[in-house]
Amino acid sequence: MATVPIAVERAGPGWGPRTLLRRLRSGDEIAHLATLCFAASVILITTWLVYVLWVNSALPRHKFGLHFFLTSVWDPIFDQFGALPFIYGTLVTSAVALLLAVPAGLGAAIFLAELAPQRISDALTFVIDLLAAVPSVIYGLLGIFTVVPLLRKYVQPFLHSTLGFLPFFQGPHYGVGFLAAGVLLAVMVMPFIISVSREVLLAVPVDQREAALALGATRWEATWKVIVPYARIGILGSVFLALARALGETMAVTMVIGNNPRISASLFAPGYTIAAIIANEFTEATGDLYLQALIELGLVLFLLTFILNGLARLLILLTTQRGTAQE
Amino acid sequence: MNYRLMWRKAVNGVMLGLTGVCALLAVSVLFFILGYLVWHGGKALNWDFFTKLPKPVGEEGGGMANAIVGSAKLLLLASLIGVPIGFFGGVYLAEFGGRTFAFLVRYTTDLLNGVPSIVIGIFAYSIVVLPFKHFSTLAGGVALGIMMIPITLRSTENFLLLVPRSLHEAAMALGASKWKTIATVVIPAAYRGVLTAILLALARVAGESAPLLFTAFSNRFWSRGWDQPTASLPVMIFTYAIAPYEDWHRQAWAAGLVLLGLVLLTNLAARLVMSRGMSARRS
Numbered sequence A: 001m002a003t004v005p006i007a008v009e010r011a012g013p014g015w016g017p018r019t020l021l022r023r024l025r026s027g028d029e030i031a032h033l034a035t036l037c038f039a040a041s042v043i044l045i046t047t048w049l050v051y052v053l054w055v056n057s058a059l060p061r062h063k064f065g066l067h068f069f070l071t072s073v074w075d076p077i078f079d080q081f082g083a084l085p086f087i088y089g090t091l092v093t094s095a096v097a098l099l100l101a102v103p104a105g106l107g108a109a110i111f112l113a114e115l116a117p118q119r120i121s122d123a124l125t126f127v128i129d130l131l132a133a134v135p136s137v138i139y140g141l142l143g144i145f146t147v148v149p150l151l152r153k154y155v156q157p158f159l160h161s162t163l164g165f166l167p168f169f170q171g172p173h174y175g176v177g178f179l180a181a182g183v184l185l186a187v188m189v190m191p192f193i194i195s196v197s198r199e200v201l202l203a204v205p206v207d208q209r210e211a212a213l214a215l216g217a218t219r220w221e222a223t224w225k226v227i228v229p230y231a232r233i234g235i236l237g238s239v240f241l242a243l244a245r246a247l248g249e250t251m252a253v254t255m256v257i258g259n260n261p262r263i264s265a266s267l268f269a270p271g272y273t274i275a276a277i278i279a280n281e282f283t284e285a286t287g288d289l290y291l292q293a294l295i296e297l298g299l300v301l302f303l304l305t306f307i308l309n310g311l312a313r314l315l316i317l318l319t320t321q322r323g324t325a326q327e
Numbered sequence B: 001m002n003y004r005l006m007w008r009k010a011v012n013g014v015m016l017g018l019t020g021v022c023a024l025l026a027v028s029v030l031f032f033i034l035g036y037l038v039w040h041g042g043k044a045l046n047w048d049f050f051t052k053l054p055k056p057v058g059e060e061g062g063g064m065a066n067a068i069v070g071s072a073k074l075l076l077l078a079s080l081i082g083v084p085i086g087f088f089g090g091v092y093l094a095e096f097g098g099r100t101f102a103f104l105v106r107y108t109t110d111l112l113n114g115v116p117s118i119v120i121g122i123f124a125y126s127i128v129v130l131p132f133k134h135f136s137t138l139a140g141g142v143a144l145g146i147m148m149i150p151i152t153l154r155s156t157e158n159f160l161l162l163v164p165r166s167l168h169e170a171a172m173a174l175g176a177s178k179w180k181t182i183a184t185v186v187i188p189a190a191y192r193g194v195l196t197a198i199l200l201a202l203a204r205v206a207g208e209s210a211p212l213l214f215t216a217f218s219n220r221f222w223s224r225g226w227d228q229p230t231a232s233l234p235v236m237i238f239t240y241a242i243a244p245y246e247d248w249h250r251q252a253w254a255a256g257l258v259l260l261g262l263v264l265l266t267n268l269a270a271r272l273v274m275s276r277g278m279s280a281r282r283s
Helices: A003-011 A018-026 A028-055 A058-067 A084-115 A118-133 A136-163 A176-200 A206-212 A217-231 A231-248 A251-256 A274-283 A286-324 B002-045 B047-051 B065-096 B100-114 B118-130 B137-162 B164-175 B178-208 B233-242 B246-282
Strands: none
Touching: A003 A028, A003 B118, A028 A176, A028 B065, A028 B100, A028 B118, A028 B137, A028 B164, A028 B178, A058 A084, A058 A286, A084 A176, A084 A217, A084 A231, A084 A274, A118 A176, A118 B178, A118 B246, A136 A176, A136 A251, A136 B002, A136 B233, A136 B246, A176 A231, A176 A251, A176 A286, A176 B002, A206 A231, A217 A231, A217 B002, A231 A274, A231 A286, A231 B002, A231 B118, A251 A274, A251 B137, A251 B164, A251 B233, A274 A286, A274 B118, A286 B100, A286 B118, B047 B065, B047 B246, B065 B100, B065 B137, B065 B178, B065 B233, B100 B137, B118 B137, B164 B178, B178 B246
């Protein structure tokens, strides 16, 4: 269809018979170099960030080594630092969040992509985009004053009486703890799951659904057995994206997690996450080892989100490109 | 056979209904948050909130004037860092980018976008707070500025790429050099999109408190300079919400309402700018 633009693009940076001198005089090369510097500064900043995290966590890395990740004693007075309770807390709260957010988010995405009429779908997507913009500290505020009391008074006693035989739902009901943090995180990451999954679902070629419907499938069967499997890699990508968000989320979690560096199987128990301990103790860390132990936790968090984000982008790219390529 | 069909139709109806419930649930969360904040924050919000300093512990009343000004100062600093790098970086990717280097920039930008805000805080602490030996507005601005870069950069790139190729060609056919084409044709055509991108980036960092905790820190009085710690709305909400005083909770709600109002209004404004631009292009 558009052959002319492609031809121009192919001509690329060295187009035409212009010499370097002429291009310099007309300002092209200068503009090129100037914007290149700005673009390169992004790489510079990111590299610098990694470097700073690495260098400033040298003390605990040398002193504790891999032991840092395997011990659960966090005692600044005796210079003993183990990251296990925080890693555990981060993983547990994120897992709870995903368990709640993935089914709900995927359901909502299916509704928006497959069922709702265009106008309604657009309006709802707009609201969900706004939801993604709500600052994390606001979620924390609502968490402290509504979610935590609700969990303490109604949800936790109910779970205790019905599913209390499971180790996850035992112990006293504080309200604050893994469950509260997980619920808040679920609400916070749901918009991301919805908007990315919706886009991935919309990228599935129409003939896939038409073929399924023509074979006599109901609308739900066409969606669940044809379209969702077709888009599954992209949906997985959205889940990874949400997981990366949940792992690094700080304020809301800090406000409801209970700040207790202990590993407990019960979701009712108060715990701690990596982001929360950095937020709480960074300003009061005395001594280099203490501060650097916190920075090493930051490095761990960075690496976790780095890997997850990389995987997520790759997966989303794979599906959306495949989807559009076959259209 | 008939039973099977009925069963399949029933499953169809129930599951489709459930997806609708999910969507409704997700959407209602926003209205719940809004309603709750307006209800609690509205009661606590008064003129003093915008004009007075926080009162000492134990005294009722007072406001968060210093936090509002502090947030504005932080956002100004953040834009000074985030907007130029984001904008020109975006221009590079859209107009000059080669293959390998552009891919590298894009990938790093996405990576930076995914870095948890608290880690950005550690970075700003290490490069600004440590050398200066004390918390400062500047450090907070740097942290927020770094967070603005990826959002501004990628959206600028996308909006510039949306400008029709024919506009480039027309300008070049008239003899304009490449940078002149970009500066006088492409960027003006995409300025609404770029403005939207900047507004969205501002709205996002305006609500960030994690990177400010140990960069801009907090301050119960007016900040005396760019090198002094300053209060900011998100951090104030955090401190006031976890404090054990009833009056502070009241003020946290008020601050929450103001912050959420600002963030959502900025978002709405950004989308309005965008939709206007779209309809103008279509006509």
